[in-house]
Amino acid sequence: MEPISHWHLIIVFLAIALVSQSLTNVEGRTHYHKRPKNKGSPPTYAPSPQAPYVPPSPAEPPPPTVPSDPSVNPGDNSSSSCVFDVTTFGAVGDGTTDDTAAFMEAWKAACAVESGILLAPSDYVFTITSTIFSGPCQPGLVFQVDGVLMPPDGPECWPESDSNKQWLVFYRLDQMTFTGSGTIEGNGEKWWELPCKPHRGPNGSTLPGPCNSPALIRFFMSSNLVVSRLRIQNSPQFHMKFDGCEGVLIDKLSISSPKLSPNTDGIHIENTKFVGIYNSVIANGDDCISIGTGCSNVNIEGVTCGPSHGISIGSLGLHNSQACVSNITVRNVEIKDSDNGLRIKTWQGGTGCVSGITFDTIQMENVRNCIIIDQYYCLSKACRNETSAVYLTDVSYNNIKGTYDVRSPPIHFACSDTVPCTNITMSEVELLPYEGELVDDPFCWNAYGSQVTLTIPPIDCLQDGEPENMGEVVSYGC
Structure with missing residues (x-):
């Protein structure tokens, strides 16, 4: 697959009228122990029509810049000099080797240039530990996963020095896209079976003991974000969280975990404004989409939800x-x-x-x-x-x-x-x-x-x- 090109920004009050699209059913849990076969190029999606709201009055502060539909790729920024393949930085991608250092080096390189692309290519299974990918970075940064990306397999394999409350964190970023034709596999099954989890104890009770479980993906204090096309599954806890963000476009995601997996909210937002969630399929063990305090101007459309809460x-x-x-x-x-x-x-x-x-x-x-x-x-x-x-x-x-x-x-x-x-x-x-x-x-x-x-x-x-x-x-x- 050719790396996606840089999207332009549209400075408007976020409101998008999208034609509902039929999405494929969410697959069940998949275990990754070896390199998967290449599944080919991702499907091509038609651009979604956009209809801006009436602009705010002059007395109000201007709205944040909001990314356009990621399926629209104006311009040509496909120069290979902007692509930073993690395998060239030493990532092995065999499903067992810790590739964290290679991802961090590729991130630093992509972060430093405009329209830089960190590429996790297909035909590889990359394992990384709890990591914060922080900015600020040059505009137009793309984190593209075409293979499989996953954390260590359960609490016993989790490094003691790492946070067990979150796995991938994107912090203080502006104008970033998280996309690809690949899979973010959460390896959540062993976390769900902790004795402290709901209904694990006798007669529907819970048992004492450590209970922290990591959220899979977290965007924190960031703006003008696009998350599109990825398959995200089997998170230990929340699949995706947005906290303190402005200008978020989520499009054509597949999020899945078993119906009885505890606290596996699909998308959770809090203290976040100007959000669009479109054309996605979410099946999980808790809220399909949950909206916390401090949220405003949120548009959810074309979503299939369930089983869920x-x-x-x-x-x-x-x-x-x-x-x-x-x-x-x-x-x-x-x-x-x-x-x-x-x-x-x-x-x-x-x-x-x-x-x-x-x-x-x-x-x-x-x-x-x-x-x-x-x-x-x-x-x-x-x-x-x-x-x-x-x-x-x-x-x-x-x-x-x-x-x-x-x-x-x-x-x-x-x-x-x-x-x-x-x-x-x-x-x-x-x-x-x-x-x-x-x-x-x-x-x-x-x-x-x-x-x-x-x-x-x-x-x-x-x-x-x-x-x-x-x-x-x-x-x-x-």
Whole structure:
């Protein structure tokens, strides 16, 4: 495969309308003990149409520069002088040799030149230990994996001197692409079997002992990022995290781990703004996509999710903390065989606000808790009811259709006793049993909003208008 060329930047307010594409099913776990056969060149994707939002007012700070669709490669930067093949720096790629030093040397060389490409070629299996690839670097840097890249195989093989909370970290970078036709294999199975993991102990309990497990890929304090086309699988914990980033484009990823693998969120973002997640297939043992505090202007479209725990905002407000999330759009998404569908979850005692949330054109298949707001989220029986809560307002559900698991009502709005949820809008919500009889008792508590059309199953517990004590939540900052 010829190395990909440098992408240009488009300075716009991120909003992309993409045509939904059918993606192949996610494969199961694969063990790598020898060099795999060359699977050929990756498929070619058509450029995705882009439609900018209305620019912000002059009084607002300018938005970050956001990368264009990585499938569009204008210009010609394919000069071999910009390609830094890790095998020329001493990487062996036999699946057992530690190739960390070679990757670090190739990184330094690629980082120092504009449009530099670190290349992990096909037909090799590279093993590296926990590593921080830090910047700043020259613009246009590409980390291209066409072979297989993986960490040591389980806790016993993990170097004691390395962090066991993260594996690959990309730190303080701007204008970087992480891509390729290869696989990031997480070797997570032995981490999942630690006695401390959920349901490993007797009667569904956990056992004491060390429990840290590394997130596979983390982007930290970086901007204008593209992550595309890779297969990422079997992470010990979160597959991919973005923390403190601005301007992120995720496109055509395949993320997979077994349904019962603990805490293996597909994509997690926190304190991150201007994000687009498109045309990807995610199957895992926890949230397909999770959105933490400090996130805004996030667009999710054309994603197939499941089995998983669905798409979640939260959990928010842990340990009485403040949480702010705004302007999140989830559109043209399929969720199947999942424990949850569209979920917003907050802890009692938190503060802050969740606002401007749009769920539009979502297809459900055999999903438990299809639509759920849970402001009593708790992982133990020791949580107390608190007077403060994260305020939820302006949440829209439109064209939500499909089937649900009858073990739970498909619609569940459990809002705080003292801080009600307001301006919940429901339109064209039609959910039928996957099997069994219709569950016609949706749950609402202190939830206010309106039904533009009648829902299936009928919901009559959503209160009209606004609560009388709305003045008390003005200070929440929405």
